[in-house]
Amino acid sequence: MSVQMDYRESTDRAGMSRMTVRELRDTFVIDSLFRSGELGLSYLEIERAVVGSAMPTETPLVLPTHRELASRFFCERREVGVINIGGPGAITLDGQRFEMSRRDSLYIGRGVEAVSFESDDAADPAKYYFVSYPAHVAHPSKRVRRDEARTIQAGDASTANRRVIRQSIRPGLVETCQLVMGFTELESGNVWNTMPPHTHRRRSEIYMYFDAGAGRVMHLMGEPSEPRAVFMDEGEAVFSPSWSIHSGVGTASYSFIWSMGGENLEFDDMDVLAVSDLGPGV
Numbered sequence: 001m002s003v004q005m006d007y008r009e010s011t012d013r014a015g016m017s018r019m020t021v022r023e024l025r026d027t028f029v030i031d032s033l034f035r036s037g038e039l040g041l042s043y044l045e046i047e048r049a050v051v052g053s054a055m056p057t058e059t060p061l062v063l064p065t066h067r068e069l070a071s072r073f074f075c076e077r078r079e080v081g082v083i084n085i086g087g088p089g090a091i092t093l094d095g096q097r098f099e100m101s102r103r104d105s106l107y108i109g110r111g112v113e114a115v116s117f118e119s120d121d122a123a124d125p126a127k128y129y130f131v132s133y134p135a136h137v138a139h140p141s142k143r144v145r146r147d148e149a150r151t152i153q154a155g156d157a158s159t160a161n162r163r164v165i166r167q168s169i170r171p172g173l174v175e176t177c178q179l180v181m182g183f184t185e186l187e188s189g190n191v192w193n194t195m196p197p198h199t200h201r202r203r204s205e206i207y208m209y210f211d212a213g214a215g216r217v218m219h220l221m222g223e224p225s226e227p228r229a230v231f232m233d234e235g236e237a238v239f240s241p242s243w244s245i246h247s248g249v250g251t252a253s254y255s256f257i258w259s260m261g262g263e264n265l266e267f268d269d270m271d272v273l274a275v276s277d278l279g280p281g282v
Helices: 013-017 021-028
Strands: 005-008 039-044 050-054 078-084 089-093 096-100 105-108 115-119 128-134 142-144 150-154 163-169 180-186 203-210 217-222 228-232 236-240 245-250 255-262
Touching: 013 217, 021 228, 021 236, 078 180, 089 105, 105 163, 128 203, 128 255, 203 217, 203 245, 217 236, 228 236, 236 245
Parallel strands: 005 039
Antiparallel strands: 039 050, 050 128, 078 105, 078 128, 089 096, 089 115, 105 142, 150 163, 163 180, 180 255, 203 236, 203 255, 217 228, 217 245
């Protein structure tokens, strides 16, 4: 199966400040996810990450390698985190089948040769979102059910950011090389995520927004003193350099998958900012 890979370069601080809204979106937003019966891949210059999706219908979809990876198979030197946001399905790794319900996660370790995605019902297909980073050692593949993830209650309704953070691929649950992944569910009536914002120079982060319905999310990125905004629709991902904030506000409640890769695996390794740090100030 021939699958094209979209190659995405980033920019520096000065370059981002000069971008138009269209250039900002064309550079950082991945809007080619979740096409019925197809598998999509985007290679990011940042951390050499690969972002992809698989939405199988009648037949399984097989994860291919690509010339950008210069490998015999996709996971020869890579690890992958997958979260299903659609109907029930299964992922098969070298003949081992993992049933995947909605919001289940699967870690795929380095060295797995054959990866295939399938749906139980073509009328209600699974929607697999995945992120991959280079891996220097092999760790066992492992499935984490939605309710097995480490759960954190965060935010407050008074500031419209009450949310549940579910850490599914993280230390203590799954051993990985550099991948940390999970998802955040905003409670009804709450619209802000990751506010106050933060950066973490030791790793970069990718958000993928879903369950937004007809709503939209205004995603904030860039330097804290000069934040930029891009509008995100259902099923779109956006990646940020390590020096960039990553936050957003929606027109209604939504959920998003976050994933990180870089120098460490500590979820709380953040350089936290105050709301007053945003913008040029007085």
